[in-house]
Amino acid sequence: AQSVAQPEDQVNVAEGNPLTVKCTYSVSGNPYLFWYVQYPNRGLQFLLKYITGDNLVKGSYGFEAEFNKSQTSFHLKKPSALVSDSALYFCAVNSGGGADGLTFGKGTHLIIQP
């Protein structure tokens, strides 16, 4: 079985400050990890993924994520937050060894305050 935990329902950050949205995972085998963003009344948009290789993954809109195998974490980060980054963020995992559907976390509301 595979699972994802996003421990924070909401994260508040002042514009211009760095942001972190936390994600931990549990899979048997090698993890394939993804971050998606959802704006109001919109579908999910792909941000970035970790398959293998470098632990720091860079994605769209200046976001990056750090894969930490020992802590089974894949936290999303951005050095300087924008008000337009305010949205719902989902972390997802797939072990690649069985079911091919993604298992998503519950989502974290990111609110960037001007």
Place this chain on the structure above:
Amino acid sequence: GAGVSQSPSNKVTEKGKDVELRCDPISGHTALYWYRQSLGQGLEFLIYFQGNSAPDKSGLPSDRFSAERTGGSVSTLTIQRTQQEDSAVYLCASSLEGRGARGIHEQYFGPGTRLTVT
């Protein structure tokens, strides 16, 4: 290029009626997925197609749910005898292929169909 499209965008139906939801994947994507998003359950995987076959139906919540894909393209998700707990946003996604030499490809999502069962 064109993304994943879904129709209808909104569907209101009476309890007990059947509904069909349609998904048009990105051209050239061989893998297609259905998910359900609801307040209580979050995002749930329903079913995966590779081409026209569905090797993984593990996420379908009951035998009232079925899906098919024809011509390796359009997919239809059918819910029979709808219940109020079926109310949710149904999302479709496609990807280049389910599992390639480099691993799992990212999935691209459509805008969803909001289903309301009254």
